[in-house]
Amino acid sequence: MEIQKQKAEKIFGNLTKKKQIHESVLLVENSNGDVSYSFEYGGKNIDTPFFIASITKLFTTACIYMLKEQGKLSLDDEITRYLKQDTLKNLHVYKGREYSNRLTISNLLFHTSGLRDAIEEGSNKSKKRAILYKDVQIDFNETLLRTKEIKPHFAPDMGKRAHYANINFEILGKIIERVTISTLEDVYRQLIFDPLELKNTYLPKDENDFIPYIYYKDTALYLPKLLRSVRASGGCVSTARELMVFIKAFFKGKLFNTTVFHELNVNNRLQASMLPIHYGSGYMRIPLNGLATLFMGKGELIGHSGSTGSFAFYYPEKDMFFIGDVNQMENPATPVRLVMQLAMSIKS
Numbered sequence: 353m354e355i356q357k358q359k360a361e362k363i364f365g366n367l368t369k370k371k372q373i374h375e376s377v378l379l380v381e382n383s384n385g386d387v388s389y390s391f392e393y394g395g396k397n398i399d400t401p402f403f404i405a406s407i408t409k410l411f412t413t414a415c416i417y418m419l420k421e422q423g424k425l426s427l428d429d430e431i432t433r434y435l436k437q438d439t440l441k442n443l444h445v446y447k448g449r450e451y452s453n454r455l456t457i458s459n460l461l462f463h464t465s466g467l468r469d470a471i472e473e474g475s476n477k478s479k480k481r482a483i484l485y486k487d488v489q490i491d492f493n494e495t496l497l498r499t500k501e502i503k504p505h506f507a508p509d510m511g512k513r514a515h516y517a518n519i520n521f522e523i524l525g526k527i528i529e530r531v532t533i534s535t536l537e538d539v540y541r542q543l544i545f546d547p548l549e550l551k552n553t554y555l556p557k558d559e560n561d562f563i564p565y566i567y568y569k570d571t572a573l574y575l576p577k578l579l580r581s582v583r584a585s586g587g588c589v590s591t592a593r594e595l596m597v598f599i600k601a602f603f604k605g606k607l608f609n610t611t612v613f614h615e616l617n618v619n620n621r622l623q624a625s626m627l628p629i630h631y632g633s634g635y636m637r638i639p640l641n642g643l644a645t646l647f648m649g650k651g652e653l654i655g656h657s658g659s660t661g662s663f664a665f666y667y668p669e670k671d672m673f674f675i676g677d678v679n680q681m682e683n684p685a686t687p688v689r690l691v692m693q694l695a696m697s698i699k700s
Contacts (some may be wrong), residue, residue, distance in 0.1 A: 405658025413634030525584020
């Protein structure tokens with residue numbers, strides 16, 4: 353096990369030597385915690401709060417499955433059951449046909465809706481950069497309006513196609529609020545934070561909440577308004593230590609019955625820009641036996657990464673969890689490559 357730790361330390365060291373990495377943290381554990389080690393760089397440690405970005409989707413996924421177990425919703429429910437038809441009108445029009453009223457919770461959860469991401473795809477790079485630097489807050493209704501202005505990629509459930517888009521999880525967040533008659537912040541706290549005793553994990557609500565800085569190349573950005581615009585898809589703040597507690601609870605059945613993963617058995621490849629990532633039942637799946645690893649790996653990584661450099665993955669083949677953050681928006685593939693390297697370094 354000492355050799356494994358040394359390999360992980362070398363991989364982490366090579367990462368932090370890169371010019372664009374200003375701070376980073378890595379926490380590695382097995383299920384029962386008798387294997388546990390961490391590495392720190394730039395003053396960040398396992399108790400330093402950081403913006404977990406799209407790992408937030410796992411919290412939203414957990415809430416959906418918990419509400420499903422409670423009989424409060426079904427994955428087959430059409431979203432018109434929770435949102436008004438007038439609100440949804442023209443959200444999904446593909447080749448002249450309206451599909452908005454046919455979208456289901458599962459379409460959103462598995463990214464099979466075909467909807468585009470209003471920020472990532474609805475504007476050019478200069479506009480996207482302007483949003484980041486100006487820190488603009490966009491409410492849910494405005495996000496819907498922007499989504500209606502751009503054409504979907506495909507009709508819902510077309511073949512085995514999946515297209516990753518934040519709007520899917522923003523709608524799921526609104527559905528969670530409608531079902532529970534509560535705010536998403538309160539639902540996260542009641543269903544996840546309190547039961548797991550997560551004291552430093554939260555959805556920022558106002559200016560009084562601590563918001564970590566995010567690096568884009570060499571610029572440290574402060575984006576509280578943007579953070580509050582993507583609550584259900586990417587607005588959470590946590591620490592490596594607490595994310596480890598959550599990811600274990602997520603995949604080990606402490607929050608909901610994980611047989612749902614096997615029952616659904618969803619595994620669709622995402623758009624080419626996100627290769628080699630697939631999407632499963634509300635989480636990313638990264639095969640380690642494909643071209644990206646020259647067919648030398650075994651099994652897959654399951655969990656999520658974030659565009660800011662965050663990552664939280666489980667490697668069932670070796671029963672290892674990888675949690676951390678590289679805090680760099682320039683290349684969202686960096687954390688995925690890091691975790692793939694870590695997994696491939698583990699020998700029997």
